[in-house]
Amino acid sequence: MTGGSGALGGHVARWVVGEGAGRVVLVSRGGSAPAGLVSELEGLGAEVVVVACDVSDRDAVAALVEEVEAAGDPVRAVFHAAGVGQMTGLVGMTAEEFTGVLRAKVAGAENLDAVFGDRSLDAFVLFSSISAVWGSGGQAAYAAANAHLDALAERRRARGLTATSIAWGPWAEGGMAQGTTEDLHRHGLVALAPVQAITTLHRALAEDETTLTVADVDWERFAPAFTARRPSPLLGELSDARKALTQDREEVDTGPGDAAIQLRERLSSATEPEQNRIVLELVRGEAARVLGHESSDAVKPRRGFVELGFDSLMAVEVRNRLASHTGLRLPTTLLFDFTSSAELAQHLRSELAQEMSAAAPVASAITELERMLSGLSTTDVDREDITERLQGLLTAWGGPQARITSSETLSPTTVEVDPALDAATSDEMFDLIQREFGKS
Known part of the structure; x- marks a missing residue:
């Protein structure tokens, strides 16, 4: 020996x-x-x-x-x-x-x-x-x-x-x-x-x-960090590693939560320079927390993440935090694709601005729909037909709060509708819309 x-x-x-x-x-x-x-x-x-x-x-x-x-x-x-x-x-x-x-x-x-x-x-x-x-x-x-x-x-x-x-x-x-x-x-x-x-x-x-x-x-920890810089054909052949990577992608692709909605509200009322400052402070703050610093001052905007001491696991941790705060789908390679806080913040602000801009026409259309529905009387339209179409849109859209009944028996777009909503009459549906949106 x-x-x-x-x-x-x-x-x-x-x-x-x-x-x-x-x-x-x-x-x-x-x-x-x-x-x-x-x-x-x-x-x-x-x-x-x-x-x-x-x-x-x-x-x-x-x-x-x-x-x-x-x-x-x-x-x-x-x-x-x-x-x-x-x-x-x-x-x-x-x-x-x-x-x-x-x-x-x-x-x-x-x-x-x-x-x-x-x-x-x-x-x-x-x-x-x-x-x-x-x-x-x-x-x-x-x-x-x-x-x-x-x-x-x-x-x-x-x-x-x-x-x-x-x-x-x-x-x-x-x-x-x-x-x-x-x-x-x-x-x-x-x-x-x-x-x-x-x-x-x-x-x-x-x-x-x-x-x-x-x-x-522990593949849930190892696989995302190991592939933070580049994909790995080796891990791609291992079922446990593939499962961990798929789960990691799903966890950062959950859509805007409360923190992301609040960030969008702040950005929507801010000027472009203020938006840059808000997102930069977000990036520096999360980077500092992962590094163990008490203040974001330790993370200089132009200093490279690798130079600051980030390894692959830390990079994934920051990615996860930023995904939660922004509601964006972010790759594990994020801190290696955009190598400083300033560069990363610029990228995130651009992505958020693009998403908010794309959502603006939809929000405007919903507002207009609310206005139109509130002005209709029972005799103006077939309320049952409109109710069914609204329910169909809700079912197809789903959303963060939608609950999938069974991943094995339902299609990916099928959601469980509240029984009370499902059984509502046309008049009850319109009354609900008016109450929820403050219309009279």
């Missing part, structure tokens, strides 16, 4: 001993093991060897395997969990840092593959990462290194050898994600309980998997 001094190595060592392994070799650069782990494994009946070895040195790996096997039975299973973490943006990464991240993961895996050659093993397990599957900010070298492990597993299989590369999500109780689990959880990645992870490892080996991804994902 390379990376034997790490938390993941300890969990795997306990499992293999529990499965009947009589001898475990824990390998690390420093040649140490967690306090109490050796005595715990020995208490379970295993012989434990703790050795220091740089797995990026092929001669050292070959010498280690020769020494281990000379002192006991041949090695039957290899677990490669050694690695170096990374949190450096690609632009700021040096060649030395990139090489250092790759050395333990890639060189170590290649050396183990070469030293054991075409020997038949019970297991050859590589601990990869989800960063190799869908990327991870600040972990370009780490993602590349783990992708190499996945490719190595495929290459060994092509040679007729056993190999399993597991792209792990974050583990709880240790691992390289230690100290970042809260932030990962905020982004929708739940830390795997060791028992859960080991159970999955056991199943993967029992089913002879080659490559697989194991992660506990």
Whole structure:
């Protein structure tokens, strides 16, 4: 077990001993093991060897395997969990840092593959990462290194050898994600309980998997944030992710609520410069809240959102808030399409002005209809015919307060009409209209 001094190595060592392994070799650069782990494994009946070895040195790996096997039975299973973490943006990464991240993961895996050659093993397990599957900010070298492990597993299989590369999500109780689990959880990645992870490892080996991804994902959080900059064909193939993205679009496409109606009322009575100021303050205020600032003064109008510290999840949170306040359907890419508060506010004001302008003729027509209906007497028209047509319009239009009776039995435009309204006579319908609109 390379990376034997790490938390993941300890969990795997306990499992293999529990499965009947009589001898475990824990390998690390420093040649140490967690306090109490050796005595715990020995208490379970295993012989434990703790050795220091740089797995990026092929001669050292070959010498280690020769020494281990000379002192006991041949090695039957290899677990490669050694690695170096990374949190450096690609632009700021040096060649030395990139090489250092790759050395333990890639060189170590290649050396183990070469030293054991075409020997038949019970297991050859590589601990990869989800960063190799869908990327991870600040972990370009780490993602590349783990992708190499996945490719190595495929290459060994092509040679007729056993190999399993597991792209792990974050583990709880240790691992390289230690100290970042809260932030990962905020982004929708739940830390795997060791028992859960080991159970999955056991199943993967029992089913002879080659490559697989194991992660506990809250798709409602993860998918919108992950696609905030661009669509993802990868997530598009996952039903849970598609469902989360569809639900996200529906939640921000609910039409104007009370806050949006109030905003429109403020804008309708304001001059264009005042409208610009109102919308700009709205954007700056919501951006400041998501960033955790007490005042919108911290969000300068011309300063870029990325420069202010926004990540994809924060961008989605601001989008959701602005969608609620404006009643507009806004994409998850909003803060990346319009990269500063001033630019975004200008876009939102333009969209609101266009929508309000489009709605003005309808509102005017409704006002005129109210005037005409209030001036009609019972003998002027067929009230029953007009009532039926009004009810038909109401049913077709629906609206924010309309209640769908059943999404399975009714068409998308079918709404449930108040029983009292449905049973109203023509005279009662006209009386209702006159009362509601203040006509006499």
